[in-house]
Every structure is written in C-alpha cells, then in structure tokens.
Amino acid sequence: MEQAMEMMASADEVLFPNYGKRDLAFVRGEGAYVYDRDDRRFLDFTAGIAVCNLGHAHPGLASVIAEQAKTLLHTSNLFLIEGQVALANKLVRLVSAGTPYRAMFVNSGTEANEGALKLARRYQFVSGQPQKTRVIGLPNGFHGRTMGALSVTANAKYREGMAPLVPGLETATSYEAVIDAIDDTVAACIVEVIQGEAGVRPVDREFLQRLAARLRETGGLLIVDEVQTGVGRTGTFFGFEQFGIEPDIVTMAKGLGNGIPTGAILAKAEIASAFTPGMHGSTFGGNPFAMAVANYVVDTVSNPAFLAHVRRMGAQVRRILAETYEDVTGLGLMWGFDVPDAQAWRQAAVDRGLLVTVCGPKRIRVVPPLVIDDSHVALFEDVISSIERMS
Numbered sequence: 333m334e335q336a337m338e339m340m341a342s343a344d345e346v347l348f349p350n351y352g353k354r355d356l357a358f359v360r361g362e363g364a365y366v367y368d369r370d371d372r373r374f375l376d377f378t379a380g381i382a383v384c385n386l387g388h389a390h391p392g393l394a395s396v397i398a399e400q401a402k403t404l405l406h407t408s409n410l411f412l413i414e415g416q417v418a419l420a421n422k423l424v425r426l427v428s429a430g431t432p433y434r435a436m437f438v439n440s441g442t443e444a445n446e447g448a449l450k451l452a453r454r455y456q457f458v459s460g461q462p463q464k465t466r467v468i469g470l471p472n473g474f475h476g477r478t479m480g481a482l483s484v485t486a487n488a489k490y491r492e493g494m495a496p497l498v499p500g501l502e503t504a505t506s507y508e509a510v511i512d513a514i515d516d517t518v519a520a521c522i523v524e525v526i527q528g529e530a531g532v533r534p535v536d537r538e539f540l541q542r543l544a545a546r547l548r549e550t551g552g553l554l555i556v557d558e559v560q561t562g563v564g565r566t567g568t569f570f571g572f573e574q575f576g577i578e579p580d581i582v583t584m585a586k587g588l589g590n591g592i593p594t595g596a597i598l599a600k601a602e603i604a605s606a607f608t609p610g611m612h613g614s615t616f617g618g619n620p621f622a623m624a625v626a627n628y629v630v631d632t633v634s635n636p637a638f639l640a641h642v643r644r645m646g647a648q649v650r651r652i653l654a655e656t657y658e659d660v661t662g663l664g665l666m667w668g669f670d671v672p673d674a675q676a677w678r679q680a681a682v683d684r685g686l687l688v689t690v691c692g693p694k695r696i697r698v699v700p701p702l703v704i705d706d707s708h709v710a711l712f713e714d715v716i717s718s719i720e721r722m723s
C-alpha cells in the first residue's frame with residue numbers, strides 16, 4: 333500500500349496532469365481480471381476502454397507476441413509487410429461481401445480518423461469536386477484528440493482553448509441540422525453508430541439511413557467511426573452491420589490490437605485510390621508486430637460462434653442492468669446506464685472489486701472483455717445487488 337502511495341505522489345511530480353488523479357494501478361491481468369500490487373483482484377468491465385476484447389494475458393495471443401518478437405518487429409512501409417496483406421484480405425471481406433474495399437494501417441483511433449478526413453477531402457479533389465471540403469460530425473460524437481479529429485468532435489470540454497480548429501471540419505447542433513447542412517460543399521459526414529463516449533447512445537437507425545441517402549444524393553462520403561464499436565464489440569464484427577447502412581470509409585482501432593496500438597482505415601477501392609503514393613503514411617502503421625497481433629485477434633473475433641457468444645453474454649448483462657437501472661442503452665457487450673451519482677457508483681463498484689468507466693455525471697459504461705463467461709456475469713450481478721442493498 334505504502335509503495336502504491338509513493339508511486340502516486342511521484343506520478344504527480346513527473347507526469348502531465350491531463351488524466352487527473354488515478355487511484356488504482358495494476359500489475360498483471362488474466363482473462364477478465366486485473367490485479368494490483370497487493371494482489372487484489374478486480375473484474376475488469378472497462379477492458380482498457382473497449383480494447384482488450386480477448387481479455388488479459390490471453391495465452392494464444394501471448395505466444396503470437398513472443399514468436400513475433402523473436403522474428404521481426406518492424407521494417408517500415410518502405411517494404412511490403414505480409415501481415416498487412418493477410419489482414420487486409422480479412423477486413424475487406426468482413427466490411428462488405430460485394431463491394432471492393434482497400435485497407436491502410438495506422439496506430440490509433442484518432443490517427444485512423446485523421447486519415448479518413450484527409451482521404452475524404454483528397455477523394456473529392458481528385459474527382460473534380462475541389463469545393464467539397466467540409467466534413468460534419470454529429471452532436472455528442474467523439475472522434476479523437478488531434479486537431480482534425482477534435483474539429484469533428486462535439487464535446488466543448490475537449491475543445492476549450494484549442495481554437496482555431498481546422499476550417500471546414502464542423503459539428504452540428506442537432507441530427508436534423510447535419511442533414512440540412514449537406515450541400516455541394518460537403519466532402520463527408522463522420523458518425524459513430526453507437527456514441528460510446530457520450531454514454532453508449534445508439535444513433536437512430538432511420539436517421540443514419542436518411543443521412544446516408546442524402547450523402548449519396550450530393551456525392552458526399554459516409555465515414556463510420558468503428559473505433560469503439562468494431563471488432564465484435566456490438567455482437568457483429570462491425571457495429572454498422574446492425575444499422576442498415578453501407579459506409580464509404582470505416583475507421584478502426586481499440587480492439588483490433590487488444591492493447592498493442594494499431595488501427596485501420598478501410599475505404600471503397602475507388603476512394604482509397606485517391607491516396608496516391610506519398611499522399612499519406614505512417615512509420616509504425618501496420619508493422620509486422622502489430623499485424624501478427626491483429627491477424628490473430630480478427631481470426632478469433634470474426635468466428636460466428638465467438639460473435640454469438642458476445643450477443644449471448646450481452647443479453648445477460650443488459651437484463652441485469654435493466655432490472656435495476658434506467659436508460660440502459662447499447663448493443664452486444666457495450667452498455668450505458670443511469671445512476672444517481674456516477675463517481676459514487678464507480679467507487680462503490682471498486683470497493684466490491686468491479687471496474688467500470690464513468691461517462692457522464694450520472695452515467696456508467698460497461699465494456700467488458702468479449703470473452704467473459706457466465707461466472708463473470710454472475711459476479712457482476714452480485715456486485716450490482718450489493719451496491720443496491722447499500723443504497
């Protein structure tokens with residue numbers, strides 16, 4: 333305990349204060365559990381913020397990592413990386429059965445979105461539509477922290493003091509205003525199908541379909557940010573599959589690397605061709621190490637039996653939450669719910685060995701590893717019953 337206190341005091345002296353105070357630190361994990369220095373066990377319903385979909389210290393993944401570390405970590409994109417070809421083959425088939433797509437690999441969700449914003453503009457430019465430069469994000473959307481991604485992220489809290497943001501990259505004040513704003517100057521709209529950071533809020537299916545139709549009319553592109561909803565999180569490989577829309581560009585990260593930083597941009601082939609040699613790139617993006625991991629993750633998660641398991645576990649988590657809480661929203665293993673005081677609720681959960689994320693003053697999000705089983709769900713239910721008995 334003393335060692336942990338010293339570590340926290342030292343953190344204040346040497347780290348940026350941007351993440352606020354952290355009162356917990358973990359030294360190891362196993363499956364859906366993480367352990368602190370005193371070997372206290374916590375059921376991890378944060379999964380590193382929807383990242384560790386296969387859980388912690390997954391044996392199959394650990395041997396892929398060890399093998400790749402002994403073979404080749406990095407070469408750069410000066411050379412063809414076989415793992416990129418293998419992974420792209422899988423992802424382009426998963427994103428669409430009929431339409432040809434291409435893939436490019438990056439290192440994070442923000443970076444995938446930044447690339448997608450550039451690609452949308454560049455595609456319009458090479459298609460003889462240079463006036464189409466605007467990209468519009470939805471109210472309450474979250475797409476990351478770089479200047480471009482931040483410019484299409486609505487939350488004022490993240491933008492304060494960062495102006496001027498990128499001209500032409502905008503957010504609208506209501507869903508209808510997004511549709512109304514689409515004209516011949518719009519290169520693309522960027523959406524999440526479930527707004528994770530905003531409290532796990534699915535976007536209305538009918539609205540998304542109208543948005544897609546309006547973009548088709550004007551030649552604007554639909555960018556679907558699957559950074560949080562992708563890689564099985566919603567019970568299908570991509571979240572958009574459940575919303576009846578066909579994206580022009582898809583961005584991915586988080587679960588793709590299960591904790592190894594990696595991301596991807598998928599785009600219809602014609603759109604991807606706008607990134608002619610030299611127009612975009614990344615030193616680390618898609619390196620052999622990240623690709624070995626992501627290939628293993630995608631092979632595992634895209635298995636229909638795995639996805640059926642996610643839906644089954646998700647239905648149980650939803651049932652448990654809906655018995656006690658209001659406004660339970662989400663899909664698969666991604667749920668948000670209302671509590672009277674989110675910080676107090678989170679602390680009560682921590683005291684009972686459960687980790688959750690707070691995503692609003694009265695809102696909790698649970699995004700457990702997708703490999704949870706009945707025993708984890710039973711423990712989750714016990715913790716919830718215990719919190720409710722105390723309140």
Ligand SMILES: Cc1ncc(COP(=O)(O)O)c(C=O)c1O
Nearest residue numbers: 440441442474475476559560585
């Ligand atoms: C939907 C969405 N897009 C983008 C991002 C940014 O991803 P990263 O933190 O990997 O840059 C996040 C992160 O929470 C996200 O949820």
